[in-house]
Amino acid sequence: xxxxxxxHTVVDIYGNTYKMVGTETSGHMRLVASIVDSKMREINAxxxxxxxxxxxxxxxxxxxxxxxxxxxxxx
Amino acid sequence: xxxxxxxHTVVDIYGNTYKMVGTETSGHMRLVASIVDSKMREINAxxxxxxxxxxxxxxxxxxxxxxxxxxxxxx
Numbered sequence: 001x002x003x004x005x006x007x008h009t010v011v012d013i014y015g016n017t018y019k020m021v022g023t024e025t026s027g028h029m030r031l032v033a034s035i036v037d038s039k040m041r042e043i044n045a046x047x048x049x050x051x052x053x054x055x056x057x058x059x060x061x062x063x064x065x066x067x068x069x070x071x072x073x074x075x
Numbered sequence: 076x077x078x079x080x081x082x083h084t085v086v087d088i089y090g091n092t093y094k095m096v097g098t099e100t101s102g103h104m105r106l107v108a109s110i111v112d113s114k115m116r117e118i119n120a121x122x123x124x125x126x127x128x129x130x131x132x133x134x135x136x137x138x139x140x141x142x143x144x145x146x147x148x149x150x
Contacts, residue, residue: 056131063138
């Protein structure tokens, strides 16, 4: 895909700005960002001593877990 | 659920050790950890200048994106 067909979206997740580039709509990317942001805040509330890298790793683990559970349900 | 029914699993993700506690099997948690670890390594290869916190946030975003796409397919 040529650069001109890529969609650039700037999102804010947990106080940092990220430039997302891809084929998804800006609305989709903002939804993804808001879900990640919410999950990070939830996990931080339960584990306030975690640094941001570990918090984000646990957030990623949570999201992968949700994905695998949905996949199991589908199959 | 009482503490004795929770399953404790120690996993390694991107060089750090995490103690996971929950109702999932250790096998499930190790699969989740290996997927997160692989995604982090893939994203790092594409963006070697990212710090670990941002790398993990992008990994979480990638996993949430996959989840939403699968959910769309199911619906």
